[in-house]
């Protein structure tokens with residue numbers, strides 16, 4: 001194909017996509033309307049209770065603010081669940097099978113309740129651990145160690161990423177000096193807890209020091225940064241952590257030794273060593289985030305990924321997103337199905353055929369794998385719940401190839417199939433479809449109970 005022919009076919013593709021969007025039967029539609037059939041079959045209705053459920057608020061909260069995250073839920077939401085259910089259960093033990101950067105275990109610990117988290121991503125697991133296990137570090141000692149850092153040694157930066165495009169050269173030099181200072185400090189003082197806390201602080205400044213922004217996906221963005229930016233950001237983060245350590249030690253002394261465990265594991269296959277009264281979680285959304293793409297910079301800089309292969313392998317092990325290898329989907333054997341999933345797959349396949357092309361022609365199978373993955377997680381969580389235990393999930397729905405997917409209601413149905421009852425489905429937030437902006441989606445809190 002000549003260059004002109006490629007250009008023409010690309011223009012045709014873009015205009016075909018635009019045409020498909022403008023002509024979509026879902027223009028102006030809503031999840032509310034498209035959910036009737038499913039709600040009628042389940043015999044339930046959705047309660048509206050709009051609330052601040054997104055992670056952004058956590059960046060001002062004690063401990064939560066140590067590391068930035070976009071896809072989590074708010075500590076206020078987790079607190080509201082703890083407040084609601086602490087009266088119901090004698091000894092509250094809380095599980096999060098998708099622990100992310102630790103909103104649930106940290107909030108449980110602040111309340112003095114035992115918790116157990118599972119997180120597959122080694123970076124997130126590390127952040128979880130540091131947020132939970134650093135509370136007894138002496139803030140004055142931490143300050144002294146920070147002030148002793150020597151920035152004359154340069155550490156390496158990750159070479160398998162486009163690091164030189166992601167960071168201006170003078171900023172890169174500053175980051176390599178901060179990293180070098182942390183590494184050489186550890187080599188001489190060998191205090192692992194202080195080292196890990198310094199690494200979390202370092203990890204939390206990387207995106208703000210880069211030419212990138214997470215909004216929520218990682219993309220290039222023009223910013224006003226200089227060689228001094230990383231030092232300033234690092235200093236602010238260290239001071240926040242020190243302030244939080246002081247608060248923890250003066251206001252939360254009784255909670256410091258609360259049992260909080262987070263394991264790095266795949267929640268599709270993990271057998272729980274404990275029984276829980278409450279599982280609170282926000283799983284990956286159906287066609288949502290590529291978590292690996294979004295956190296690859298921090299993973300690479302902190303040594304949790306040494307090449308693209310490690311990143312791809314991890315992505316393939318996670319609950320599926322629409323950016324996985326075609327081979328993974330082709331080789332997947334289905335485990336769970338129901339009439340809704342089959343109808344949805346059939347509709348997506350038909351619409352893709354009518355459209356003539358689609359980014360992922362294997363989208364029906366990606367959708368099916370998502371529910372298979374979640375089914376496996378449920379088969380592990382449900383038996384780990386005590387009698388009358390609750391499984392609370394925060395989840396968004398999706399619109400894919402003009403087909404509405406009530407992820408929340410399908411997950412509720414999976415829960416029912418495994419013996420749980422649907423206690424409530426609450427709409428917490430309105431969202432917009434990424435493809436058809438006029439289509440209204442929702443974010444829901446599903447509460448299942450093991451009666």
Ligand SMILES: C[S@@+](CC[C@H](N)C(=O)[O-])C[C@H]1O[C@@H](n2cnc3c(N)ncnc32)[C@H](O)[C@@H]1O
Nearest residue numbers: 072073098100101102103120121266267318319
């Ligand atoms: C929506 S985030 C959870 C955020 C969390 N609620 C918080 O506030 O920090 C979903 C998390 O699930 C993790 N994840 C995806 N697949 C997983 C799997 N199979 N096992 C365990 N964790 C997984 C991702 O790495 C991601 O951190």
